[in-house]
Amino acid sequence: MSRGPVWAAAGIILAAALAAGWGGMESRGPVLWQVSPEPGATLMLRKVPIEALLSEAYAGYGTLYIDGRPLISGLPAPYLSALPQPPLTTGPHSLRVDVLMPGRSFSYTWHVTVAKSAQTAVGPYDAATYEALAAVNGIRAMAGVRPWRLSVSLEGASRAHSRYFYDNLRRYGTLTDAVHNETPGWPLYTGRTPWARDVAFGYNGDGDSEVMAFGVGTAQAVSLWLDSIYHRFGLIDPGLTSMGFGIAGRASRSDDLPVTTLNAGWESRAEVPDARAIVWPVPGQSGIPRAFEAGEIPDPLANFPGAKYPAGYPVTVSFFGTGVKALDVTAAALTENGRAVPYHLLTPKVDKNPQELGMSAAILPVRPLAKGAQYEARFSGRYRDGHGWHRFAVKTAFTAATN
Numbered sequence: 001m002s003r004g005p006v007w008a009a010a011g012i013i014l015a016a017a018l019a020a021g022w023g024g025m026e027s028r029g030p031v032l033w034q035v036s037p038e039p040g041a042t043l044m045l046r047k048v049p050i051e052a053l054l055s056e057a058y059a060g061y062g063t064l065y066i067d068g069r070p071l072i073s074g075l076p077a078p079y080l081s082a083l084p085q086p087p088l089t090t091g092p093h094s095l096r097v098d099v100l101m102p103g104r105s106f107s108y109t110w111h112v113t114v115a116k117s118a119q120t121a122v123g124p125y126d127a128a129t130y131e132a133l134a135a136v137n138g139i140r141a142m143a144g145v146r147p148w149r150l151s152v153s154l155e156g157a158s159r160a161h162s163r164y165f166y167d168n169l170r171r172y173g174t175l176t177d178a179v180h181n182e183t184p185g186w187p188l189y190t191g192r193t194p195w196a197r198d199v200a201f202g203y204n205g206d207g208d209s210e211v212m213a214f215g216v217g218t219a220q221a222v223s224l225w226l227d228s229i230y231h232r233f234g235l236i237d238p239g240l241t242s243m244g245f246g247i248a249g250r251a252s253r254s255d256d257l258p259v260t261t262l263n264a265g266w267e268s269r270a271e272v273p274d275a276r277a278i279v280w281p282v283p284g285q286s287g288i289p290r291a292f293e294a295g296e297i298p299d300p301l302a303n304f305p306g307a308k309y310p311a312g313y314p315v316t317v318s319f320f321g322t323g324v325k326a327l328d329v330t331a332a333a334l335t336e337n338g339r340a341v342p343y344h345l346l347t348p349k350v351d352k353n354p355q356e357l358g359m360s361a362a363i364l365p366v367r368p369l370a371k372g373a374q375y376e377a378r379f380s381g382r383y384r385d386g387h388g389w390h391r392f393a394v395k396t397a398f399t400a401a402t403n
Helices: 004-008 127-143 152-167 194-200 218-226
Strands: 012-014 032-036 042-045 050-054 061-066 069-076 079-082 091-101 104-119 207-214 240-248 259-266 276-280 285-288 315-320 326-336 343-346 360-365 374-385 388-400
Touching: 032 091, 032 104, 042 152, 042 194, 050 061, 050 091, 061 079, 069 079, 127 218, 127 240, 152 194, 152 207, 152 240, 152 259, 194 207, 194 259, 207 218, 218 259, 276 388, 315 374, 315 388, 326 343, 326 360, 360 374
Parallel strands: 042 104, 285 388
Antiparallel strands: 012 207, 032 050, 050 079, 061 069, 061 091, 091 104, 207 259, 240 259, 276 315, 315 360, 326 374, 343 360, 374 388
């Protein structure tokens, strides 16, 4: 991908994927399942939700404490949540949850530190965030998965990284997936990795996803992510449950472009152990974009020597589920009105970046789709979960856009 003037071109997308960090949510005994912010975190936000989630089998009433002072009491379990008033001061803090249940009581204490450079609050969600949420939830509804909710912590992390990247644009040099990382000492630094930033703003789930786009507005960014390969999975994964969104810059100069960041939170309990196959485009979908342009990092076509852009719209099948450990695609096909269409088949065995692809496969047409044509795509093979190997055969039919 070239540099300089191309900065402002639509379609520059940056590598995404379920990023580091799977240690957030964990059992803390038979009663308590999760606390937030994460124990031991250094927070970049002073007004961050204090939360405790109890195992669903337990009922009772709870009290949250900050430095020995009750924050809120008498809340019914299993979910306890409150915002500190006034916001937390900088420095170390002791947090505690007490739960009173019939015949027994439970208490858990953890510690966090608020950084000196922490901001007071994220502020209200803005129009761009609501626009992104509506766009993504429309996609998730079509895929048959639950909608996202907004998260103050993920909102703070997303806004902070967009501002950081925008302010340090010229320091990055060559664009790679390293744009998801931050460098200590650079202005507006809040955490080296997406996971570190999410934790710094108070998030405490099982994992996270970060996607970025450049040179486009909110709606266009969501479309670019959906119409790619690796970034698509970060929108339709059933285990992703919450999000935040940030945009910085307004393209006021030729080298000055909008930077968009969307951080999503992943929860293991939202993603069932057994496989759930999701194919995109969904069956019967129409108006599918005809072309897939260069710009996604990692570059899917780099796996196929001699492949060129523009290619055709990618068709994907994904097997989501915490128990899914392997995917073997043994056959695939793409037809236009019954005629075979040449394509590249991207699978975990072929991909140079299998961690980005996960348990997914993609049919990538060699050339853009024909205007208004009807297509059918098929995948078959087997996947392995905790119950062994299972055969699958999935298909989808869709219609290309007329422009």
